[in-house]
Amino acid sequence: MTADSISLPQLLDAVPAGFPSPAQDYDAGPIDLTELLIEDQAATFLVRVSGTSMVDAGIHDGDVVIVDRSKTALSGDVVVAILDGDFTIKRLVRERGTWALRAENAEWPDVVVDELSTLEIFGVVTVSLRFHRSRR
Template sequence: MLIRKIYSPAVEHRPKHIPMYGEAVQAGFPSPAQDYVENSLSLDELCIRTPAATFFVKASGNSMEKAGIHDGDVLVIDRSVPASHRKLVIASVDGEFLCKRLDLTNPAKPVLRAESDDYPDITLNDESELEIFGVVTTVVHPV
């Protein structure tokens, strides 16, 4: 999955709090009556843990579909989260930006795994240039 565009959150922006209903819904939406509102929720607060270390990227392609990432999704990336085994990462391999699952089963030979049977894994060798830019913390997937 290639990265199409990179965005930064508005650091000065104040989060908007949207009503959060206390009941989970099976199918449908609860009555918008104020009595049902239990709390409020800011998507900024939910999706952005460290604003100064966060950026957004728009995904392109379908190599990460089994991880729930589809073409056109917006990924929230946090540079302050350590890139550890099995994390979804934004990486540059030999200058190409990718979103893959990091496999550190053998730390001497990291592998970037696709989440689709149609794409091969990327096994890094001594000549490969790898730079991890951050860890995917949230996927915004339009319906």
């Protein structure tokens, strides 16, 4: 663990989301969230999502995504891209020799990157986090 690590206890067994089952043994030891979620801490950023273009990929308005700038983006990866100076989160695809940024929502069109556009990949999305707060 590093000085910046967050370590939390975990249950030994997976908890079913269906019919309840009594837990047999509660503590399986701590999980280091930094180690679990981040491969290259120096190249990793948290980005809050705005909009609904990626909902079918499980990325919703208000979610936080973990973005790794050290990863090389491949066709099929969800990326944070900078297209003509504007940031966007989309799936990077290569089809018929051209790059496109694909929305994961039928209401949003794909953006084909033409030769007059400037595309920079800021980083690859590795994790999407959605926070559900207790109503207390």
